[in-house]
Amino acid sequence: MIQKTFLMVKPDGVQRSIIGEVISRFEKKGFQLVGAKLMHISQELAETHYGEHKEKPFFGELVKFITSGPVFAMVWEGENVISVSRQMVGKTNPQEALPGTIRGDYGLIVDKNIIHGSDSPESAEREISLFFESEELTFYKKDADAWIY
Numbered sequence: 001m002i003q004k005t006f007l008m009v010k011p012d013g014v015q016r017s018i019i020g021e022v023i024s025r026f027e028k029k030g031f032q033l034v035g036a037k038l039m040h041i042s043q044e045l046a047e048t049h050y051g052e053h054k055e056k057p058f059f060g061e062l063v064k065f066i067t068s069g070p071v072f073a074m075v076w077e078g079e080n081v082i083s084v085s086r087q088m089v090g091k092t093n094p095q096e097a098l099p100g101t102i103r104g105d106y107g108l109i110v111d112k113n114i115i116h117g118s119d120s121p122e123s124a125e126r127e128i129s130l131f132f133e134s135e136e137l138t139f140y141k142k143d144a145d146a147w148i149y
């Protein structure tokens, strides 16, 4: 099933210059980038985005971290992109994330785990509309033949 999901390079990933690496992995897998922007997350957006964790002991630190510097917000489209991209992201704790996953290859601690990915179709829809206006998303067909000289 063709789906859309919300993926975001967190402030640590931006600081460590791995935006390109992250984009490259999803592109090579076969997914299509349909929206992207570098932005600062406001306190209010952070609290809404991570609202499900409001009661958790790490909520304050999580909001502080995600608003601490620019993030790279993206919408990706493709076959089963929600669950497949979560597999490519890896487990929440980078020490448990398998090598070959983004967190497994680049992360070391749970509160700086490089990337966020929507965890269900409901989250994907909610998060895409929180971060993007519909005019910011682009749709196009890939036509390789037209670009080979």
Ligand code: RTP
Pocket (backbone or CB within 6 Å): 053, 058, 062, 091, 092, 110, 111, 112, 113, 115, 116, 117, 118, 119
């Ligand atoms: P994310 O939402 O950021 O993609 O991460 P996730 O689904 O893999 O994990 P989730 O349970 O939604 O947790 C959100 C973020 O909170 C931080 N966290 N810290 N100190 C802790 O035990 C702890 N647990 C979670 C992580 O940064 C996680 O990405």
Ligand code: MG
Pocket (backbone or CB within 6 Å): 117, 119
């Ligand atoms: Mg989550």
